[in-house]
Amino acid sequence: MSTADARPQGVLRLGRHSFGRDRLLVMAILNRTPDSFYRPGITWDPVAAMEQVHAMVAEGADIVDVGGVPARPGDEVDVRDEIKRTVPFIATVREAYPDLVISVDTWRHAVGREACAAGADLLNDTWGGWDNLLVEVAAEFGAGLICSHAGGLRPRTRPFRVAYDDVVADVIDTTVALAGRAVDAGVDQTRILLDPAHDFGKNTWHSLEITRRLAELAATGWPVLVSVSNKDFVGETLDVPVDDRLAGTLASTAVCAWLGARVFRAHHVRETRHVLSMVSAVRGDIPPARAVRGLA
Amino acid sequence: MITAAALCPSPPLLHPAVTGRDPVLPELRAACAEVAGRLARDEPELIIVIGPADATGAWDTGSRLDPSRYAPGIARTGRRSLPLSLGLGAMLLDQAGYRRPGVLQAVSSDEPAEACVRLGAELAGSGRRTALLVMGDGSARRTLKAPGYLDPRAAAFDATIESAVRDGELIRLRRLDEKLARELMVTGRPAWQVLAGALGARQPVTEVRYCDAPFGVGYLVTYLRPPTGADAVP
Numbered sequence: 001m002s003t004a005d006a007r008p009q010g011v012l013r014l015g016r017h018s019f020g021r022d023r024l025l026v027m028a029i030l031n032r033t034p035d036s037f038y039r040p041g042i043t044w045d046p047v048a049a050m051e052q053v054h055a056m057v058a059e060g061a062d063i064v065d066v067g068g069v070p071a072r073p074g075d076e077v078d079v080r081d082e083i084k085r086t087v088p089f090i091a092t093v094r095e096a097y098p099d100l101v102i103s104v105d106t107w108r109h110a111v112g113r114e115a116c117a118a119g120a121d122l123l124n125d126t127w128g129g130w131d132n133l134l135v136e137v138a139a140e141f142g143a144g145l146i147c148s149h150a151g152g153l154r155p156r157t158r159p160f161r162v163a164y165d166d167v168v169a170d171v172i173d174t175t176v177a178l179a180g181r182a183v184d185a186g187v188d189q190t191r192i193l194l195d196p197a198h199d200f201g202k203n204t205w206h207s208l209e210i211t212r213r214l215a216e217l218a219a220t221g222w223p224v225l226v227s228v229s230n231k232d233f234v235g236e237t238l239d240v241p242v243d244d245r246l247a248g249t250l251a252s253t254a255v256c257a258w259l260g261a262r263v264f265r266a267h268h269v270r271e272t273r274h275v276l277s278m279v280s281a282v283r284g285d286i287p288p289a290r291a292v293r294g295l296a
Numbered sequence: 297m298i299t300a301a302a303l304c305p306s307p308p309l310l311h312p313a314v315t316g317r318d319p320v321l322p323e324l325r326a327a328c329a330e331v332a333g334r335l336a337r338d339e340p341e342l343i344i345v346i347g348p349a350d351a352t353g354a355w356d357t358g359s360r361l362d363p364s365r366y367a368p369g370i371a372r373t374g375r376r377s378l379p380l381s382l383g384l385g386a387m388l389l390d391q392a393g394y395r396r397p398g399v400l401q402a403v404s405s406d407e408p409a410e411a412c413v414r415l416g417a418e419l420a421g422s423g424r425r426t427a428l429l430v431m432g433d434g435s436a437r438r439t440l441k442a443p444g445y446l447d448p449r450a451a452a453f454d455a456t457i458e459s460a461v462r463d464g465e466l467i468r469l470r471r472l473d474e475k476l477a478r479e480l481m482v483t484g485r486p487a488w489q490v491l492a493g494a495l496g497a498r499q500p501v502t503e504v505r506y507c508d509a510p511f512g513v514g515y516l517v518t519y520l521r522p523p524t525g526a527d528a529v530p
Contacts, residue, residue, distance in 0.1 A: 284369040290318035295308040295366060296436070296443060296511030 012223045012262065013190045014063065014144050015101040015121035022285040024257055024276040027103060027265040028053075028061035029229065032085040033077075036070045038230045038242055038267055046089060053093055057100060060273035065124055065265060066090055066115075067105030071200070073156050079110050087114045094119030103146075107155050109133035116141035124148075126197060126227075127155040129178050135185040144191035146225055147178035151201015159201050167206045168213045171196045176220055193263060195225045198252075199232050207233035211252055211259075218260025227265035228252040229272075250275050258283070298420050298494050298522060299340050301428040302331035303461065304388060305515040306347060306381040306483070314367040327506035327517040332388035332429060334519055340427040342397050343389060344419055346487045347381025347431035349402035352415070355379075357398050360386055381431035381487070389429065403486040412486045413470055416493025430491045432484020434514020442512020444481040453480050454514040457488065458507055461518050464499040466492040482514075498522050 012019045019025060030052060034041045043049035053064055068085030069077045077085070090102055103122035104115035107130045112123045116137060123138050125131075128150035138145040149171040151162055164170050175194040183189045196217055198207040210217070211228070218224050228234065234248035235241065250271055253264055257279040266272040280286040309315050310325060319325065335343055361383020362373040378386060382400045389398065401419065403412060420426065434457055435450035436443045442450075453476065460468040469492040477485040506517035 286317075287367075287370075288316035290320060291314060291316045291367070292309055292320055292511060294443070295314055296513045 011190055012193070013188065016099060017062075017101060018190075019062075019262075021262070022280065023262070024280055025062040025263045026060060026269055026272050026276065027063040027065050027225065027227075027263055028056035028059075028269045029265060029267050030056070030064050030066050031070070032066060032068045032089055033070050035074055036067075037072055046092070049089060050092060050096070053096070056269045057097065059269040061100075061269045063101040063103050063122065063263070064093060065103040065105050065122075066093070066120075067124075068111070069106070069156070071126065071156065073158065079108055082106065082108065082111045083114050086111065087118045090115050090120050091118040103144075107131050107134065109137050112137040112143075113140075116143050122146065122191070124195075126150065126195070126200065127153070128174065128197070128200075129181070130155055135182045135187055138182065138191075139186035142188060142191075144193065145182050145187050146193045146195050147175045147182065147222075148195040148197040148200065149174045150197055153201045159199075159203060162201055162203060162206070164206065167202065167209050168216050171210055172217055172220060175217070176222065179222055192222060193225045194220065194222045195227060198226065198228050202233075204233040204236040207231070208237065211255055214256050214259040214261060223263065224256075224261045225263035225265060226253070226256045226261045228256065229266045229268070246271065254279055297423070297425055299425045299427055300335055300338050300522075301430060301491060301495070301500070301520045302335050303430050303432065303488075303491070303516055303518040303520070304328045304331065304385070305433040305513070305517070306384045306431040307433065307511075307513060307515070308363075308366040308380060309511075310384050311361065311363045311366070311387065313363045313370050321510060324506055324508075324510075324515055324517070328388055329391060331505055331517055331519040332394075333392040335427045335429055336389060336392040336394035338427060339396075341424040342399065342422070343394060343427045343429060344399040344401055345382050345385035345389070345429045345431065346401045346403060346419075346490050347379065347385055348405050348483050348486050349379035349381060350404065351402065352404040352407055352411075353402055355382055355400040355402060357400055359383075359400065360390075381483075385429045385431045401490075403490055405483065405486060407486045407489075409470055409472065409474060409489050412489035413493030416490040417496065419490070420494040420496070428491060428494060430484075430487050432487040434482055434484060434509065434516060436481035436483075436513045438509040438514055439512035442509070444512075446512075447480055449476065450480050450514075453477070453482065454509070454516075457484070457514070458504070458516060461502055461516065461520075462504055464502050464520075464523075466495050466500065467497065484516075495520075495522065 068082040107127040122144035362377035364372040434454040437447035500520040
């Protein structure tokens, strides 16, 4: 039996929680960086960052994704710096929220190991398995793993004239193979997600295509995470700067939710939560909060 | 012989499946459950549910309301649905654990008062100890946000119903203005007149459990029983 046949068909386990297929989750983005692309430096200060966590949890975040290195090129952040930015903060969040699912956005196994020791439940390997040892860390700690398609790019680089015969096929082949490798390494298969990684190793056309055909990735049976929040494909599609991409982000979120994505990495937790609840209700997975119109 | 009766409204929102996650108007639901539960506990030989519908006639007692008609997306029962009023009445009796004989009696919204009163007298004359669960609503034009918008005559009309019920003077219900009731979107009129016919000249003792119009529709929940010797006023 191939790994693809062994894929899980339902429950997703993260931290202490089990989530059924119908439950759509918000992963709130928390950047411990002075220079991320969206609202740079806003959560650089640890106190401000914790305030932000409180707010995100109150708004309905299921997962908080803590990152210490911007995706875009820029000043070098070495392993020690990255650990300093993320690990003590993860420990603080874990202390405040024993049940919250904490994710660490890193491609480095050394960072992943420290983060898991401090309480992280999930390794968000945005750069698509660049560091072979990261899966070992996930297996060692019983943590989850996000298997992403970065188009083979090295971390913190931008796509340059990328082309695919079929970007969706490439995404599926790559991420399913990463998931299989993780299972072989001993990662709990109910804790593995696939991320097509919008914008990573992709131009805007590619990101629109993976959005349009997201159902094909969902049909692999692996839970799918999407990270579309405020990204360049939204900006280029609508010709809007980074602070004017909420509507485009939410539209993409709704489409991905409709087509089968289950976890949504987002800056705007409340709005994303509303979109997901709306999609779930339209789909008939959840009832309205309160229906009285025409029923009195 | 009528041993007891209960009045309940019949808005779809009384069904727990259609209001979503919020149990809208729990106090209304509790009041309905209480009076229906008392009917069941009285152990009559028969409970007749009376409710307005498109046409007068008895429905199969095995039928139930299909709430998916009001909330598509929830599971269908797959069977022909009772009219709303009878369906909610049957639901209340089911919830009360009532398993004994019942009759589901629809009365046409257009049934004239005399016919309603006659029907009530027939239902009461079976010789069996019979309780009535009467489903009907007041005006749906009580407020600006009401389904039928505000009609300034609505409050007075509903107040007439309420005082007739509180006073046990159900005979007054026989004289309700049918045309005005229709204009005020009062759906309970024919069912109340069946009740008035069933009780005849007897003045029941009444306990009003709920009387309000939280969504601009008049809801009245009452338990009624015919007077006994102990109730006689010296």
